[in-house]
Amino acid sequence: MMAQKKFHMGWFLNFTVDEWTEPHAGLGGNPWNGKFYVEVGQMLEKACFDYMMIEDKLIVSEAYGGTSEVYLKHGLMAPKHDPVPLATTVGVMTQKLGVVATISTLGYPPYLLARACSTIDSLVEGRFGWNIVTSxxxxxxxxxxxxxxxPREQRYEMADEYVDLVNQLFDSWDKDAVVLDRESRTYVDYKKVRPIHFKGKYYSCRGPLNTVPSPQHRPVYVQAGGSPRGRDFAAKHADSIIAVANGVQEMKAYREDIRARAAKHGRNPDDVKVLYLISPTVGATTAEAKEKFRRIVEHPDYIEQSLALISFITDIDFAQFDLDKPLPGKLTTNGESGSLDKFQQWGSGKTLRQLCVDEAGGAVSSIELVDSYANVAERMADAMAEVGGDGYLITSPSHRVSRRYVSDICEGVIPILQRRGVVRTEYTGKTLRETLREF
Ligand SMILES: Cc1cc2nc3c(=O)[nH]c(=O)nc-3n(C[C@H](O)[C@H](O)[C@H](O)COP(=O)(O)O)c2cc1C
Structure with missing residues (x-):
C-alpha cells in the first residue's frame, strides 16, 4: 500500500474566557494575562502543529434577541481581547509554531497593518500569519x-485592493536593502527602498514602509472565504484557507474548486493549504466520548448559546424562530454564508433544536467526530485520504478551550496520527511558509 501523504494541523482559537463554569475549570475565567494561551501554544508545538490561528471580532453583539445580554452573561464572543499582542507573545514563547492573528481590513489602515505584520514577523523570526478578514x-x-x-461583493473588492497595497508596501524594500556595512557606515542602501504612490478606488498610500524586510518578507496569509467571491479572493492571496464543509464530498469539492481558482490566478495550487475545521469530542472509549457529547448538548445553557453564536456570525436573530419547527425558509446573510449554510442544513426538515444539537458536532465541524482517541484518529486520516489534503484546524466545542481539551487532542489523538505517519513528527522548516510548504 502506498504511504498516505502527510497532512497539516492547525488550531483555531478564540481569545475569550476559558471553560470557566465547568467542574474542571482550572483558570476560573481569567485568561487575560495570556499565560494559559502561551501554554496552549507550547502544547501545540510539542505536538508539531503548523500554526495557532486566533480569530477575532470587533463588537459586543446584540444579534440574538436584540440585546447583548446573552453574550455578556455567558462571556460568549465577548469579552474578546486583541489577538495581535497574544499571537506575538505566543510566538516569542515558542520556537517553531506558526502564530496567526486575525486583523480586519475594515479597522486597520493598510500602512499600519503592513507595519505591524512586518514588525511581528521579525519578532517571531518568520512565523507570523495574518488572517485576512473584512468584518x-x-x-x-x-x-x-x-x-x-x-455588501459582500464590495467588501471583497475593497479587500483585493487593500492586499495589493499591502503587498506593494512589503515590496517597497528589496530583500537585500539592509547592507549593514561598517566600512562605509551604511545601514540601508537607500536605492533599494522606494515609495509606492498607491492610488486606488478605496485606498491610497505613499510608502515606503519604515520597517526592515522581515524573515518571510510578507507574513503568511490565511483567509476563510465561503462564497464564490470569497473563494476567489482566498485562492488569489492565501497561503492557507480555513474552511467549513459538510462532510467528505463537500470538503473534496471545495478543495478542488480552490485549487482550480488558484491555478487560474497563475499560482501553484500546492501553495494553498486548505485546512478544515473540526471539533472532535474524544474519550478513552466510544461510550466516554458519547457521554461527554451528551453532557455538552444537554447543558441547560446549550441551546441558547448555540443560537446566540449562529446569530452573531450571521447577523440574523435566531430568537425569532420556533425551536421545535424547521426554519421557515432558506436564510441568507451578508455575514458568514458558509457557516449559515452548514448550520441550516436546508432541505433536511430538522427542527431548529435538532440543528443546534448537530452543531455540537458542530456548526464548525466538517466531519462528525465523537468517538475514542483511536477511532477519531482513524476517521481523520481516512477522510483526509479521500479529500486529498491538506489538513485540519481543531476548534473546541462551543468556543471554550481548556487544558484538558487541548491535552485530549495533543496527547490523545495526535500521537496515534503520528504513529500512522500521516502528520508531522518534527519541524524541518524555519518559517511558517516553509512549514506549510514542506508537504
Ligand atoms: C471558519 C470561519 C472563520 C472565520 N473567522 C473570522 C474571524 O475571526 N473574524 C472575522 O471578522 N470574520 C471571520 N470569518 C468571516 C469571513 O472572513 C468572511 O468575512 C465571511 O465568511 C463572509 O464571506 P464569505 O461569505 O465569502 O464566507 C470567518 C469565517 C469562517 C467560515
Missing part, C-alpha cells in the same frame, strides 16, 4: 465610522 457585522462598521457594512 461581517454592521456593528463593526459602526465602530469604524460607517453606518452599514458594505
Amino acid at each position: 461581517a457585522e454592521d456593528f463593526a462598521a459602526q465602530n469604524f465610522g460607517m453606518e452599514k457594512l458594505p
Whole structure:
C-alpha cells in the first residue's frame, strides 16, 4: 500500500474566557494575562502543529434577541481581547509554531497593518500569519465610522485592493536593502527602498514602509472565504484557507474548486493549504466520548448559546424562530454564508433544536467526530485520504478551550496520527511558509 501523504494541523482559537463554569475549570475565567494561551501554544508545538490561528471580532453583539445580554452573561464572543499582542507573545514563547492573528481590513489602515505584520514577523523570526478578514457585522462598521457594512461583493473588492497595497508596501524594500556595512557606515542602501504612490478606488498610500524586510518578507496569509467571491479572493492571496464543509464530498469539492481558482490566478495550487475545521469530542472509549457529547448538548445553557453564536456570525436573530419547527425558509446573510449554510442544513426538515444539537458536532465541524482517541484518529486520516489534503484546524466545542481539551487532542489523538505517519513528527522548516510548504 502506498504511504498516505502527510497532512497539516492547525488550531483555531478564540481569545475569550476559558471553560470557566465547568467542574474542571482550572483558570476560573481569567485568561487575560495570556499565560494559559502561551501554554496552549507550547502544547501545540510539542505536538508539531503548523500554526495557532486566533480569530477575532470587533463588537459586543446584540444579534440574538436584540440585546447583548446573552453574550455578556455567558462571556460568549465577548469579552474578546486583541489577538495581535497574544499571537506575538505566543510566538516569542515558542520556537517553531506558526502564530496567526486575525486583523480586519475594515479597522486597520493598510500602512499600519503592513507595519505591524512586518514588525511581528521579525519578532517571531518568520512565523507570523495574518488572517485576512473584512468584518461581517454592521456593528463593526459602526465602530469604524460607517453606518452599514458594505455588501459582500464590495467588501471583497475593497479587500483585493487593500492586499495589493499591502503587498506593494512589503515590496517597497528589496530583500537585500539592509547592507549593514561598517566600512562605509551604511545601514540601508537607500536605492533599494522606494515609495509606492498607491492610488486606488478605496485606498491610497505613499510608502515606503519604515520597517526592515522581515524573515518571510510578507507574513503568511490565511483567509476563510465561503462564497464564490470569497473563494476567489482566498485562492488569489492565501497561503492557507480555513474552511467549513459538510462532510467528505463537500470538503473534496471545495478543495478542488480552490485549487482550480488558484491555478487560474497563475499560482501553484500546492501553495494553498486548505485546512478544515473540526471539533472532535474524544474519550478513552466510544461510550466516554458519547457521554461527554451528551453532557455538552444537554447543558441547560446549550441551546441558547448555540443560537446566540449562529446569530452573531450571521447577523440574523435566531430568537425569532420556533425551536421545535424547521426554519421557515432558506436564510441568507451578508455575514458568514458558509457557516449559515452548514448550520441550516436546508432541505433536511430538522427542527431548529435538532440543528443546534448537530452543531455540537458542530456548526464548525466538517466531519462528525465523537468517538475514542483511536477511532477519531482513524476517521481523520481516512477522510483526509479521500479529500486529498491538506489538513485540519481543531476548534473546541462551543468556543471554550481548556487544558484538558487541548491535552485530549495533543496527547490523545495526535500521537496515534503520528504513529500512522500521516502528520508531522518534527519541524524541518524555519518559517511558517516553509512549514506549510514542506508537504
Ligand atoms: C471558519 C470561519 C472563520 C472565520 N473567522 C473570522 C474571524 O475571526 N473574524 C472575522 O471578522 N470574520 C471571520 N470569518 C468571516 C469571513 O472572513 C468572511 O468575512 C465571511 O465568511 C463572509 O464571506 P464569505 O461569505 O465569502 O464566507 C470567518 C469565517 C469562517 C467560515
